[in-house]
Amino acid sequence: MHPNISKWWQTIKISWSKTLTYRVNFLMQIIGPALVFFFIKYNLWNSIYAGDESTVIAGYRFPEMITYHVWTLVVGLVGISNNSAGISEEIRLGKISSYLIYPFNFWEFHTASFLAFEVIQYLVASITLVILFYIGVLPDVSALHTVLGFIFCFFVACFWFSMQFIVGLIAFWLNETWSIRIILITLTSFLSGYLIPLELYPSWLTDILAYTPFPYLSFYPVKIFMGDTTHFFSGLAILIGWSFVSFFVGSLIFKKGVRLYTAAGM
Amino acid sequence: MCPISINMIETKKLRKSFKSFKKEPGVMGSVKSLFHREYITKNAVEDFDLSIETGEMVALLGPNGAGKTTLMKMFTGIIVPSDGEVLVAGHKPFLREKQFRKKVAIVMGQKSQLWWDLPAMDSFLLLQKYYEIPPKAFKKRLDLMNDILRVGDLLHVHMRKMSLGERMKMELIASLLHAPEVIFLDEPTIGLDVMAQENIRKFIHDYHAENKVTVVLTSHYMADVQALCKRLVLIFNGMKGFDGPIEKFEKILGHEKILSITSSEAIDLDHPLLANYSPTFSNKFRTVELKIPEDQLSEIGAQILQQLPIIDFSTEKLPIERVMKTLVECPDILLKDRSAP
Numbered sequence: 393m394h395p396n397i398s399k400w401w402q403t404i405k406i407s408w409s410k411t412l413t414y415r416v417n418f419l420m421q422i423i424g425p426a427l428v429f430f431f432i433k434y435n436l437w438n439s440i441y442a443g444d445e446s447t448v449i450a451g452y453r454f455p456e457m458i459t460y461h462v463w464t465l466v467v468g469l470v471g472i473s474n475n476s477a478g479i480s481e482e483i484r485l486g487k488i489s490s491y492l493i494y495p496f497n498f499w500e501f502h503t504a505s506f507l508a509f510e511v512i513q514y515l516v517a518s519i520t521l522v523i524l525f526y527i528g529v530l531p532d533v534s535a536l537h538t539v540l541g542f543i544f545c546f547f548v549a550c551f552w553f554s555m556q557f558i559v560g561l562i563a564f565w566l567n568e569t570w571s572i573r574i575i576l577i578t579l580t581s582f583l584s585g586y587l588i589p590l591e592l593y594p595s596w597l598t599d600i601l602a603y604t605p606f607p608y609l610s611f612y613p614v615k616i617f618m619g620d621t622t623h624f625f626s627g628l629a630i631l632i633g634w635s636f637v638s639f640f641v642g643s644l645i646f647k648k649g650v651r652l653y654t655a656a657g658m
Numbered sequence: 659m660c661p662i663s664i665n666m667i668e669t670k671k672l673r674k675s676f677k678s679f680k681k682e683p684g685v686m687g688s689v690k691s692l693f694h695r696e697y698i699t700k701n702a703v704e705d706f707d708l709s710i711e712t713g714e715m716v717a718l719l720g721p722n723g724a725g726k727t728t729l730m731k732m733f734t735g736i737i738v739p740s741d742g743e744v745l746v747a748g749h750k751p752f753l754r755e756k757q758f759r760k761k762v763a764i765v766m767g768q769k770s771q772l773w774w775d776l777p778a779m780d781s782f783l784l785l786q787k788y789y790e791i792p793p794k795a796f797k798k799r800l801d802l803m804n805d806i807l808r809v810g811d812l813l814h815v816h817m818r819k820m821s822l823g824e825r826m827k828m829e830l831i832a833s834l835l836h837a838p839e840v841i842f843l844d845e846p847t848i849g850l851d852v853m854a855q856e857n858i859r860k861f862i863h864d865y866h867a868e869n870k871v872t873v874v875l876t877s878h879y880m881a882d883v884q885a886l887c888k889r890l891v892l893i894f895n896g897m898k899g900f901d902g903p904i905e906k907f908e909k910i911l912g913h914e915k916i917l918s919i920t921s922s923e924a925i926d927l928d929h930p931l932l933a934n935y936s937p938t939f940s941n942k943f944r945t946v947e948l949k950i951p952e953d954q955l956s957e958i959g960a961q962i963l964q965q966l967p968i969i970d971f972s973t974e975k976l977p978i979e980r981v982m983k984t985l986v987e988c989p990d991i992l993l994k995d996r997s998a999p
Contacts, residue, residue, distance in 0.1 A: 399788055493771070653736070
């Protein structure tokens with residue numbers, strides 16, 4: 393195996409064993425999002441529709457609305473679940489020093505860990521999907537659209553990871569990036585269609601959102617899962633473009649930030 | 659013909675300054691600091707010139723906050739110097755080239771570099787890949803270090819479950835697996851019990867003797883320095899205070915030996931034999947410490963043994979500890995020493 397590939401592969405394997413070290417954490421990672429879905433989203437929309445099958449909200453009947461949210465759950469699991477807390481903490485506590493010394497750098501380590509995390513999340517999402525299908529929450533599933541959706545979600549995850557990497561790097565300048573993380577996550581949840589379908593928003597807002605990457609993080613991938621592949625290729629192109637931009641911005645920020653790094657606490 | 663000396667570490671006018679802001683205490687101070695901040699720039703390392711030859715083991719000493727760790731961080735490329743030149747193993751460390759990273763290692767007594775959630779062996783295997791160590795060499799080095807440090811049973815234990823001494827052994831192994839050319843040891847024995855300190859010290863000594871690597875060591879334990887290094891570099895407020903052999907350092911305060919004697923009965927304060935050697939009494943006047951010129955030590959020692967009912971007699975084991983203590987309390991001595999012809 394090429395030495396570089398074996399560095400990445402070993403890091404991925406190590407990330408898996410780290411995830412599996414804490415069994416309760418791992419279990420919570422699997423069932424947490426599904427519980428949130430049931431207790432909040434399902435019950436909320438159940439009360440809004442008040443059991444009336446004929447009510448249509450923004451083009452969605454109750455079962456369709458639930459289907460939409462099941463898919464947001466899946467997109468959330470594989471696409472936008474990675475968080476930057478770890479990156480910030482490593483900078484703030486001076487742990488990044490190790491990656492400045494080892495011949496495998498900070499970005500490589502975190503990207504390899506992200507890939508390892510993605511594999512686990514795909515597994516978790518598949519299990520969740522099978523369970524939801526068997527309990528009847530998800531009536532129609534198309535194998536082709538599921539595969540296309542999962543492919544699309546990988547690019548969502550790549551973009552989200554590079555965004556998270558940038559937010560994590562802000563720790564070079566700020567001691568605490570918690571507020572920025574929350575702002576980004578809240579904004580993304582609203583503007584990507586993760587909380588409610590974008591059809592419920594006024595048209596001027598959706599017109600503006602069309603020029604941002606937000607709808608591609610939840611709304612369009614959900615649509616792909618639900619059978620509408622109109623935006624598959626254009627969406628991929630947009631996500632890849634944004635991922636490149638954020639990758640370059642990230643490496644620029646890293647170069648600037650690392651000059652300020654004092655390795656506090658070392 | 660002059661012998662060619664190849665320097666492993668070379669610095670010229672090296673400087674690192676840190677900027678921080680002054681904050682008044684309390685909540686009001688925090689609120690004020692939101693609107694107005696007064697910044698202070700402090701030179702952690704200033705005008706630092708240093709040459710360390712390949713294969714040397716040098717101690718870098720100084721009180722807390724003197725700039726030792728800042729220097730170590732600049733040598734390893736963790737932080738970028740503000741000014742001046744630094745060359746380690748022929749590389750500018752702050753460029754962090756992968757070839758450079760393979761030549762250096764750092765062990766920090768106060769900070770673990772290995773992954774806490776993993777057994778040591780998993781970390782070692784990861785480092786094997788990172789440093790591209792051939793499997794045979796990896797096994798050979800690991801077995802060798804395992805033989806000396808006896809960590810066999812611990813290799814499969816999670817790092818977070820190990821004692822400080824055990825963790826330090828693992829950190830040392832991790833740092834040496836790739837056979838670095840230069841090793842930076844930042845307080846490797848801090849917080850360890852006496853036995854563990856001695857084990858680590860012996861390991862470093864033997865490893866250096868066998869592999870002829872360059873070692874830069876910082877420690878607050880003078881026993882480490884005395885046992886391991888021939889040369890000592892002292893740093894005070896970011897500036898070099900002394901650079902030379904330990905023997906010379908020991909003599910900064912004068913060519914005197916400290917002799918401590920304990921008598922079975924109280925010693926006469928004005929005893930004629932002791933009066934000239936600045937006696938300091940303790941233990942109900944039964945113990946006295948004397949400063950005796952080196953060349954008179956055996957003669958005076960013999961006379962004392964003859965004239966007093968001595969039950970204990972010793973010369974100081976770590977003269978550099980006394981010198982360090984005196985210098986920390988009164989750094990001006992160094993300035994005087996340097997201005998002396």
